[in-house]
Amino acid sequence: MEIIYVLFNIAVLALIANIGLALYGVFTRPSLVKKIIALTIFSDTINLMVVLIGFRHAEPNPVPPILISIPPIKEDIITFMQKAVDPLPQALVLTAIVIGLAVILYLIFLTIQIYRIYGTTDVRKIAKLKG
Numbered sequence: 586m587e588i589i590y591v592l593f594n595i596a597v598l599a600l601i602a603n604i605g606l607a608l609y610g611v612f613t614r615p616s617l618v619k620k621i622i623a624l625t626i627f628s629d630t631i632n633l634m635v636v637l638i639g640f641r642h643a644e645p646n647p648v649p650p651i652l653i654s655i656p657p658i659k660e661d662i663i664t665f666m667q668k669a670v671d672p673l674p675q676a677l678v679l680t681a682i683v684i685g686l687a688v689i690l691y692l693i694f695l696t697i698q699i700y701r702i703y704g705t706t707d708v709r710k711i712a713k714l715k716g
Contacts, residue, residue, distance in 0.1 A: 596637060603630045617696045617706040621689065628685040632678045639674025 607630060610623025650669040656662055696706055703711050 593637075597634070600630055600634045600637070615707045615709050617699065617708065621692050621696060624692070625689055628681070632681055632685075635674050635678050639671050
């Protein structure tokens with residue numbers, strides 16, 4: 586039982602380290618393409634963290650949050666609520682994936698347009714060319 590908590594903590598720490606590396610890439614890399622890649626890694630890591638934190642480890646095993654029929658006994662509903670995985674984080678992550686994809690595609694389009702106009706994706710060179 587304790588090994589599950591150790592693995593959970595290791596996974597959360599790895600995701601936090603991944604978030605830190607992605608933010609480092611967004612803030613320090615001069616190339617817009619590298620910034621977009623780091624931003625994509627950042628959003629995917631956040632989505633994975635939300636799913637991981639939203640997963641509730643139930644004893645002895647979790648069940649999907651689906652009721653075919655309502656049980657007549659109140660204790661069965663309470664047991665189901667204790668063992669069922671919360672569907673809200675999963676739904677939010679699906680929404681975040683779609684929105685993140687749209688934002689990343691828009692940033693890629695802007696980067697292509699910037700490259701067509703300035704001939705580079707380096708933000709330092711673009712700032713010098715711009716004025």
